[in-house]
Amino acid sequence: MDRLTQKIQAGVDAAGARFASPLRSKRLTVVLGRWLGLAFTVCFATGLYSHFLQQPLPWMLFLPRPVWLYQLTQGVHVATGTAAIPLLLFKLWSVYAQLLGWPPIRSVLHALERATIAMLVAASLVELTTGLINTFDWYPWPFPFRTVHYWLAWVIVSSLALHIAVKLPIIREHWSRKPAAVGSGPEPQAQLETGAETVTLPAGAPEHAVSRRALLATVGITSAVAVGTTAGQSFRWLSAVNLFAPRQQDTGPAGVPVNRTAAQAGVSGTALAPGWTVTLTYQGRQRSLTLAQLRAMPQSTGRLPVACVDGWSQDAVWRGVKIVDLMTLMGAPANSDALVHSLEQAGAYGRSLLPAAYSQDPLTLLALELNGAPLDLDHGYPARIMAPGRPGVLQTKWVNRIQVLG
Amino acid sequence: MRAARLKPTTATSPVVRLTRLALGAAGVVGIAYGAGELLTHLKVWELVGLLGWLAGAVVLHDGVLVPLTTLAGGGLKRITFGLGALQQSIIRGALLCGAVMTLMVAPLLKARSVLQPGKPGGAANRTILDGAYGTRLALLWLGLAIVAAVAVAAVGLYGRRKVTKTRP
Secondary structure, three states, X not given: OHHHHHHHHHHHHHHHHHHOOOOOOHHHHHHHHHHHHHHHHHHHHHHHHHHHHHOOOOOOOOOOOOOOHHHHHHHHHHHHHHHHHHHHHHHHHHOHHHHOOOOOOOOHHHHHHHHHHHHHHHHHHHHHHHHHHHOOOOOOOOOOHHHHHHHHHHHHHHHHHHHHHHHHHHHHHOOOOOHHHHOOOOOOOEXXXXXXXXXXXXXXOOOOOOOHHHHHHHHHHHHXXXXXXXXXXXXXXXXXXXXXXXXXXXXXXXXXXXOOOHHHHOOHHHHHOOOOEEEEEEOOEEEEEEXXXXXXXXXXXXXXXXXXOOOOEEEEEEEEEXXXXXXXXXXXXXXXXXXXXXOOOOOOOOXXXXXXXXXXXXXXXXXEEEOOEEOOHHHOOOOEEEOOOOXXXXXXXXXXXXXXXX | OOHHHHOHHHOOOHHHHHHHHHHHHHHXXXXXXXXXXXXXHOOHHHHXXXXXXXXXXXXXXXXXXXHHHHHHHHHHHHHOOOXXXXXXXXXXXXXXXXXXXXXXXXXXXXXXXXXXXXXXXXXXXXXXXXXXXXXXXXHHHHHHHHHHHHHHHHHHHXXXXXXXXXXX
């Protein structure tokens, strides 16, 4: 039995040596871990903002200004998640030798630690992969994306907190560059980590060409390339090098991309029906307005971005009737909440709540025109909501009923 | 903080211990919260699917991706044996950058072929996935190759000049 254990140990050590690289060091892991931790924190914060905009808790108050706020936070969310993919891959590479540590389990605590790390690694890989693929509007997995993306994020940041708590002494020890490594010469000793033991190799033994700094430069450049070639879907100044984003700015009807087409929503027939009206209701009163009647009302023009949860966004000029004017028409106070219904009955796009902070904003429109032309069918013809600072999923299209609450 | 204050003597300082305890406790509570909500929100087969994806991600990454890069790295070392350390770093960096970008563009290409507008079951939306991503990926590799070649050549020239200057 002893001999068998020794044999396994020798085999694992050999495998560990094969994957060993003097580049793998605690210092490298700490530097990469810092970058990745920051990226995850930014993603989590912007993700929470997006989540609670869509599902606010009763006490929460969101403000419509600045109009570009959601465009910025969600653009940053997706760009940071994109940057985190190379960061995660290199961070995991830096600790790969730990995987082959022997014995695999040293104590109950060690087993627990490895289990939480496995959870953190698996959840991070799945979160970033599905997050990226979701922006392609492709869902090749058997679970609801949003639910899993949100709750997995909680598991990840919590596992990360636990991970940092466990590793804090090592993180502190390697937070700053070691004085020995500051000099121009090579580090006197390269340390190989193979699980429990730290194998110390004499200087010069492994002739590895790539220095830690070169690797960190590679990681930085790769992340920059990944973000630079995709963030042009959210940020205009990068749109010239937008090579690999699923969306391009200035494309689509009226130069604005479409998230959900009329065909996908199943409203092509009802939206084009000649008898279309929008029905306003308030305290038992009801009033229906035709498109001609809406066009006869005072029109207001506003420059507002349409900003999708997928990260892409586009500035555009919208023209239509202020929601405040419709409130006044119904005799409702300006600071009323409103529930907006679409011709599309089911799902998240079927209706949206317009809290008072948005409904009374003079920029919030029942939009009839986009960039100087009547709304395209895919942009929500005959009428859609456009409010500042909200995700596109809440800018309900093909509106047929506005229920003023209160 | 100065390095002197980070010596092992302070490793067990009350602040550090409290920080670890608080982070650890928050972590455990958060994991339980997130995992609990996943359990309540997902149906059984969705949970099974998620667990499959989690396990598959680890197996693919740890069992395929990293061993492949290790093999490739070993092969590369043999090919670039005659080059200097910085030149090897440049080549390795360009290859890694290209490989990671390929890994990220691959699902984009797959999504484009699955969701092709006009195809039955495809998206009716022509404002998404509307790019020549394959060509662009090839161009990215070309750009990386050019940049790396120029940089390696520049280092070679600069290095040689430096050597002749310092030679007695």
